Amino acid sequence: xxxxxxxxxxxxxxxxxxxxxxxxxxxxxxxxxxxxxxxxxxxxxxxxxxxxxxxxxxxxxxxxxxxxxxxxxxxxxxxxxxxxxxxxxxxxxxxxxxxxxxxxxxxxxxxxxxxxxxxxxxxxxxxxxxxxxxxxxxxxxxxxxxxxxxxxxxxxxxxxxxxxxxxxxxxxxxxxxxxxxxxxxxxxxxxxxxxxxxxxxxxxxxxxxxxxxxxxxxxxxxxxxxxxxxxxxxxxxxxxxxxxxxxxxxxxxxxxxxxxxxxxxxxxxxxxxxxxxxxxxxxxxxxxxxxxxxxxxxxxxxxxxxxxxxxxxxxxxxxxxxxxxxxxxxxxxxxxxxxxxxxxxxxxxxxxxxxxxxxxxxxxxxxxxxxxxxxxxxxxxxxxxxxxxxxxxxxxxxxxxxxxxxxxxxxxxxxxxxxxxxxxxxxxxxxxxxxxxxxxxxxxxxxxxxxxxxxxxxxxxxxxxxxxxxxxxxxxxxxxxxxxxxxxxxxxxxx
Numbered sequence: 001x002x003x004x005x006x007x008x009x010x011x012x013x014x015x016x017x018x019x020x021x022x023x024x025x026x027x028x029x030x031x032x033x034x035x036x037x038x039x040x041x042x043x044x045x046x047x048x049x050x051x052x053x054x055x056x057x058x059x060x061x062x063x064x065x066x067x068x069x070x071x072x073x074x075x076x077x078x079x080x081x082x083x084x085x086x087x088x089x090x091x092x093x094x095x096x097x098x099x100x101x102x103x104x105x106x107x108x109x110x111x112x113x114x115x116x117x118x119x120x121x122x123x124x125x126x127x128x129x130x131x132x133x134x135x136x137x138x139x140x141x142x143x144x145x146x147x148x149x150x151x152x153x154x155x156x157x158x159x160x161x162x163x164x165x166x167x168x169x170x171x172x173x174x175x176x177x178x179x180x181x182x183x184x185x186x187x188x189x190x191x192x193x194x195x196x197x198x199x200x201x202x203x204x205x206x207x208x209x210x211x212x213x214x215x216x217x218x219x220x221x222x223x224x225x226x227x228x229x230x231x232x233x234x235x236x237x238x239x240x241x242x243x244x245x246x247x248x249x250x251x252x253x254x255x256x257x258x259x260x261x262x263x264x265x266x267x268x269x270x271x272x273x274x275x276x277x278x279x280x281x282x283x284x285x286x287x288x289x290x291x292x293x294x295x296x297x298x299x300x301x302x303x304x305x306x307x308x309x310x311x312x313x314x315x316x317x318x319x320x321x322x323x324x325x326x327x328x329x330x331x332x333x334x335x336x337x338x339x340x341x342x343x344x345x346x347x348x349x350x351x352x353x354x355x356x357x358x359x360x361x362x363x364x365x366x367x368x369x370x371x372x373x374x375x376x377x378x379x380x381x382x383x384x385x386x387x388x389x390x391x392x393x394x395x396x397x398x399x400x401x402x403x404x405x406x407x408x409x410x411x412x413x414x415x416x417x418x419x420x421x422x423x424x425x426x427x428x429x430x431x432x433x434x435x436x437x438x439x440x441x442x443x444x445x446x447x448x449x450x451x452x453x454x455x456x457x458x459x460x461x462x463x464x465x466x467x468x469x470x471x472x473x474x475x476x477x478x479x480x481x482x483x484x485x486x487x488x489x490x491x492x493x494x495x
Contacts, residue, residue, distance in 0.1 A: 047221065048249060050087045054363075057088050063363035064089055070356055074348045076323065077341035078248035081360050082256060084333045089360060090249070097227050097245035098339045101320030104244040105191045107254065108206050109294035110214050111198060112151060113262075113274030120201045123148040127157070130197050134159055134189075134238050145180035147197065150190040151293045152282045156180040161188035162233035163241035165321070184283040184291060191294075192239040199242075206242040215250070218257055218264045222247040248337045255326045255335035258316070279316045279328070292316070306351075307358045323348030327357055336360055 054061040071079050071091050078092035100107065115121040127150075128143035138157065145155040156178045161168065168187055178185075195206045202209065207228030215223040227245035246254075257263075258279070262270030281290035281297045288302030296317045303311040310329070318326040323340025336357050340348045 047219075048082075048087045048252075050090075054088065057083060057086065058365060059083075059088055059363045060365045063359065063365075067091075067356060067359040067363060070359060074323075074352050074356070075341070075346045076348055076356075077339040077346065078337070079339070079356065079360075080248040080252045080337040082252050082335040083364070085256060087252075089363075092248070092339070094248045095222050097222055097224075097247050098324070099320075099322075099342055100244035100246050100251075101322060101324050101342070103246075103251070103318045103320040103324045103326060104242065105294045106318030106326070107210060107214075107244055107246070108191075108195055108198070108242065109151065109278055110254070110257075110262075110270045110274075111206060111209050112147075112194065112293075113271050113278065114213055115198060115202055116274065117271045121147065121198065127155075127193070131200070132193055132197060132239075139176060141176060141179065147194065148293075149180050150194045150197075152184070153186050153190055153291060154181050154184050154283065155187075155190045155193075156183060157189055157193075158185065158187060159189045160236040161192055161241075162237050162239065163192070163231040163243070164188035164236075184285075186291075188241065189237060189239065192237065192241050195242045196239050207244060210244070214254070214257070214269060217267060217269045218253050220246075220250040220253055223250045248339050251326050251339075252335050252337045255318075255328050255337065259328050259330060259333070259335055294318075303354070307354055309362050310354065310358050319350075321347070323353060325350075325353050329361070332361055334361060 051057050054064055067079075067089065068091050076092055077098055078094045078096065079089065080087070080091075080094050081089040112121060116123060123146065125147050126143060127138065127145045128140075130147070132138075133143075136159075138159065142155075142157045142159075145157055149155040157180075158172050158175045158177070160172075164187070171185075172187060173183070173185060177183075198209070199205055204212075205225075205228075208225045211223060211225040214220075223246055229243055230240040231243055232240045257269060258275055261272045262268055262275045263272070278293040279295055279297065280292050281299070282293065283291045285291070288299035290297045290299075296319060298310075298313075298315040298317065300312055300314060305311070313329050313331045316328045322342035323338055324342075325336075325338045327334075327336040327338075329335070338348065338353045338356065340346060
């Protein structure tokens with residue numbers, strides 16, 4: 001029987017990277033209902049399922065192998081790609097909880113939508129009404145910023161912030177230079193304030209609330225609220241940053257949730273209207289690129305000839321320092337996750353990640369449908385993933401060192417053939433994959449020094465590499481509905 005992954009995050013962070021090529025079948029079509037039923041107290045989690053052959057999903061094995069080799073050359077920490085709710089590629093340590101960095105903001109955004117639907121938060125509540133202040137104090141003009149301005153990075157509050165990169169300090173406008181809602185500037189103060197507001201309004205920490213309201217209902221396998229912590233920098237701001245660690249396969253579930261407009265099984269986990277509003281462009285950087293509510297947006301034609309397939313699509317991206325990226329591509333019914341191993345100083349640049357996603361998307365040559373209709377041509381009813389048995393994990397407590405791996409017990413588990421009729425042979429993708437296609441990375445996890453001490457993170461210390469590798473941010477003028485581009489060179493991190 002397959003083992004059940006534990007939440008021993010500290011062990012997981014030290015695991016050497018392993019390169020996988022897994023082609024899979026998992027949950028049903030995007031914008032519909034996923035195969036995995038919502039997990040609840042006492043219910044088994046619903047693992048990803050995967051195809052045994054790339055061609056069964058209409059993909060080219062050779063092209064996916066080329067994408068794998070490219071990811072290896074980038075020294076990516078993990079890559080996880082889903083087509084029509086089924087896994088078609090998984091490279092690296094897909095179950096390891098990497099630092100989310102600024103992807104945390106998109107994750108927290110789901111909670112804001114839930115709280116607004118529950119009438120605990122209001123988009124139009126001002127900072128003054130919400131009782132938010134800082135040291136040095138906010139001005140009366142700054143206090144007129146609304147909650148919607150904070151999550152759109154349009155608050156006009158240019159206070160220094162905890163857990164921010166140096167480029168924000170270098171490019172931050174003068175305080176009072178722009179009224180709330182009239183100018184886009186990516187400032188961590190806005191996001192930290194939104195998290196603090198949520199905590200006060202609901203009485204629950206963002207990281208803990210995410211576990212209960214999102215991670216649990218959609219069956220995340222590795223996420224633990226214990227992996228989060230508050231990052232304080234009182235010399236800059238009284239408001240802390242709420243940080244996350246999350247695995248590639250769990251982040252893909254979050255992307256699939258948004259691809260399906262907040263629906264998971266028969267449950268609306270995140271309000272549909274909120275998902276649409278979050279992914280809608282609220283600030284236009286020019287050329288079709290912009291920013292929504294905590295998501296980066298790309299319209300068709302905004303990427304240029306460098307990415308011919310992706311350039312035809314509407315794409316939403318959650319991204320963070322060092323190569324953390326979650327791509328939601330409705331037109332291709334696809335979700336792609338890339339993780340950079342910033343724990344070991346191995347960041348990956350934006351253009352390289354976009355190139356990898358282009359390769360993965362272009363690897364589909366066609367082929368038979370992943371979800372054939374039932375007899376008579378009727379649409380197939382939603383199905384449930386094969387449950388994973390309740391088996392204790394036999395993870396070693398031994399720390400990984402160069403040249404030695406932490407081993408796991410576990411075997412491949414067959415899915416119930418009655419669940420997916422007329423489909424190719426299925427396997428459960430759960431836990432570190434040890435099937436016949438496992439291949440080691442050419443690079444070693446420990447080739448640039450030992451792991452950074454997590455105790456430093458819990459004391460609120462930022463990674464030394466953050467200031468060097470955070471994408472540069474700048475401002476965009478205009479109103480919420482009609483904006484104009486700011487100074488030349490001001491567009492943030494084009495692909």
